[in-house]
Amino acid sequence: MTKNYLTTAQGAPVADNQNSLTAGQNGPVLIQDVHLLEKLAHFNRERVPERVVHAKGAGAHGVFKVTNDVSAYTKADFLSEIGKETPVFTRFSTVAGELGSADTLRDPRGFAVKFYTETGNYDIVGNNTPIFFIRDAIKFPDFIHTQKRDPRTHLKNPNAVWDFWSLSPESLHQITILMSDRGIPATYRHMHGYGSHTFLWVNNNDEQFWVKYHFRTNQGVKNLLADVATKIAGENPDYHTEDLYHAIENGDTPSWTLHVQLIPFEEGLEMKELLFDVTKTISQKKYPLIEVGTMTLNRNPENYFAEVEQVTFSPGNFVPGIEASPDKLLQGRLFAYGDAHRYRVGANSSQLPINAPKVAVRNNQKDGAMRMDNGTSSVNYEPNSFNSVKEQAAAKISRYAIEGSIGNYTYDDNYYSQAGDLYRLLPIDEQQRLVENIVASLSQVTYPEIQQRQLLHFYQADEAYGQAVADGLGLTVKNK
Template sequence: MTREAHVTQGPLTTEAGAPVADNQNSETAGIGGPVLVQDQLLLEKLAHFNRERIPERVVHARGAGAYGTFTLTRDVSQWTRAKFLSEVGKETETFLRFSTVAGNLGAADAVRDPRGWALKFYTEEGNYDLVGNNTPVFFIRDAIKFPDFIHTQKRDPYTGSQEPDNVWDFWGLSPESTHQVTWLFGDRGIPASYRHMNGYGSHTFQWNNEAGEVFWVKYHFKTDQGIKNLTQDEANRLAGEDPDSHQRDLREAIERGDFPSWTVQVQIMPAADAANYRFNPFDLTKVWPHEDYPPIEIGKLELNRNPENIFAEVEQSIFSPAHFVPGIGPSPDKMLQGRLFAYGDAHRYRVGINADHLPVNRPHATEARTHARDGFLYDGRHKGAKNYEPNSFGGPHQTDRPLWVGSAVTGTTGDHAAPSHAEDDDFVQAGNLYRLMSEAEKGRLVENLAGFIAKVSRDDIAERAIENFRKADGDFGKRLEAAVQALRG
């Protein structure tokens, strides 16, 4: 498949549509004289060029995207009333943006970093955004720690570089990160391509059916291309030789008709199970073991169309976990609760208050009907319609039916830690993950971790980091300590 060029016949014009007489020479006060401020074409071109880049994302800046189709293969109406999940065989248009987390817009693709998985379903009830990662867990469980965490991954304010001291100081002092760090430094920490990795909703979400029954759900997207990863040496070489490797691979696969696909699964937990489940089911640093809630296959996701313009459709695409549809809603997950605000706020700053009006972001299978008006880049779509509700002029009105079912709450307000369940522990699942690995996988994990920990300048930071892995598994900690000592001399 090749891209279709948009060819416009006729004379070159200004942005306002006036024909351009000379696009080679700016207007001057005589031959060799100074340029005139009245040359509006020159000023228009320079001003536009200065503004061709919007602020890049603070996180997930480096990304690629594609359009596709989600097809439902199982009846799930017993769990949710969402219309796009209502009929076997039903197809819904999607847009999926992949990304790294820590790197800036010009960073390389082949790096050790989680991959963002931001999926937009253009449903007939509005857009539903599922914003997750290629890992089922995350480093922290409370959004109040997110800015601090990201600051450790970004450039130090003094050195201007990412500092191992900052990274391992934070992780060592935040033991809930041990599970995700074990994922990150294992074989799956550097996917070979976007096509060869899984995606996860990561958070726990609410599904509710027509009867108002509530279920907690986790999403899994299993790659049909098979899992493929890069070793650290392979990634180092590829990042230098082809920084755009993942973006190029995705685009070229779709161009040649080799459409990547994922099998979509969900884990379903009846709401009544949550209170006494052995782990806190809303803790983003934990998974639900499959023996407790086996994944159920519900559909297929295929990517089959490349964007025509990267800036318009990938850079200006926005995703928000707060974009729900009837039958789907949030959970008490404290990270998710923070993201419900943070993502929309980031887009309002970065792209603008009318970002939802852009073609890639606006609903494709229905129409947005709001009373919001004006603001930067408002396109006047509402014309002379009234901009308030209620009104007696036929304007849009409320449905009186919430998208999701409310949850009962008790107790006093305060800065509370998340509830602790019988088997909650910051290290048990990291240890389980380590023990699932083969000896070769364990060896690479220890080597990857040791290579990074050995770079810290203070012994206490290194020792604290190692101790967290020792608490996850004694053998894990012992091998890591020996490897770090060997590198540090």
């Protein structure tokens, strides 16, 4: 028997991979052909459920290198000294499209980075925009329902999209970005990335700083005009995936410089409705970007399914020195992402090579589907009287006071100022394209009351903004 022989999943040699086991020349096929049954059963299960959001994407391995000393602000080990390098895996994606959708759709792009640090895995799970459409996780399922297919027609539904947006005025800032030139990046390599939420850094002296992450592309920002993007979508729906793969394969390794905005703890609490509202940005004039390090993607995956499809990210994957903020959308994501992975990939998805940390894992989680390492100890509980794993008091998160009555609260109702500021910052030609893109989408809405409601939002952000959209639709802004 040769060494390079075909086996079953249990390692047994396969004698015939061309012909099923049958009762005689003409069959029927025997149920005892376990190799046939195994092949067919596995084939039926070769596709895990696609991600509810961020289904279409591409990824690559790389390295993060610290270029500036930020140890005064965080005790995170992978940021502890200049020159320190940490392996990373980064996944880019569209948000609303299915697995087979086109890369060049007008949609935010996911920008997720897994740092394989010496104190566990740390994930930054953001987008290519610094903000989002909603600011409370309770609205997320409803929002995504409007972006997906109509449950009756199975078609995309512009009425649902704009109905939700017009009834959620906090979405206006993100709509303005989405419908601008930035709504369709030229490639994954030519877009910025953001952590979007506010997080908390803690240093070795237990001093706390609010932090926001900005990955700035070193390739320069480039975008696609709508007509070009539509043309590419028809000719090569995998355009961005192909571009990233070939760039890395040809040695044109893309890189991003990570910067942060740091806000003193008490100062941040004084503007908490701005700081923790993910539909708003924090002034870079008041809190300028501070360089942290460079991320370079230098190696393509060996297998797309094993690495890009099965990789799992969660904003709840923290390491000592980095903690959550009270941002209500972030708080919901801390649960939702891990729960999505347990459903989609399995309870033990953290043991897959692409997700497994580079440091030893010692916990009392046992059993479950696809468990690869269950340990050898009979002690699977804590506290215990034996020399088994113990809690580590030094890893406790920092403290700060909270107070208030239980209730359902919203952030402030300033939905318009930052959207208006953004519109006025755009050059005239970009303003025109922004309006054209909005008109092209909003004109598909068949309910005049939805159009009017949304027009009023644009008008309140900037009168010229609202009037331009109204003119494009051939409408008059009512109740202004």
